[in-house]
Amino acid sequence: MLMRTSEYFERKLQVILTQDVKETIESKTNVVSFPAGHTVLWEGDTASYLYYIIQGLVRGYYIDSKGNDVTKCFCAEDDFFSTEGFRISSPATFTIECLENCKCLQLPYTSLKSIVQSNKSIGDSVSHLFQVEVSKQEDRSKSLMLLNAEERYYFFSSDYPNLRNRVPLKYIASYIGVRAASLSRIRKKQKSDEN
Secondary structure, three states: OOOOHHHHHHHHOOOOOOOHHHHHHHHEEEEEOOOOOOEEEEOOOOOOOEEEEEEEEEEEEOOOOOOOOOEEEEEEEOOOEOOHHHOOOOOOOOOEEEEOEEEEEEEHHHHHHHHHHHOOOHHHHHHHHHHHHHHHHHHHHHHHHHHHHHHHHHHHHOOOOOOOOOOOOHHHHHHHOOOOOHHHHHHHHHHHHOO
16 A cells, blocks of 8 residues: 655655645645656656656667767656756756656655755755765776776666666666676676586
């Protein structure tokens, strides 16, 4: 059974919401479902909603100068996505697609901004989540520059332990900056080392 919408936000933000904030969240948030393969947001479009994943998996990706898609991030259950538009109020710099059927909470940025401005503890929690997100991206950039392919896969596996068997190989390869064939060899080697 689904929790109340506000309970998901309380759990994720690790705060106790006031009754008026709960009522705002309950009245302004929709439960939405997207099928696997659906594009939630295209690069260049202006986002209007923050999403919280109840069930499913999404990935963000860029298109490089040669037309290849390059995976930027993954989000699964208990993650927020489409945070960039809220943080920087400009068109999306990457595309977000569903890799699995997804059930999400959809909260308009306008409502979230109002909540954040009226409640300091929520504002602090949202700010902390964004700092964690930036820190993750910084760690990823560092690993891409300093680690070899096998170490990058290990880093991915430890960063996303529940996703390595849910995400198609080509997207993991793209995320860690290796060819799919190379990643296949790395995974095979890792499996034989574990046995």
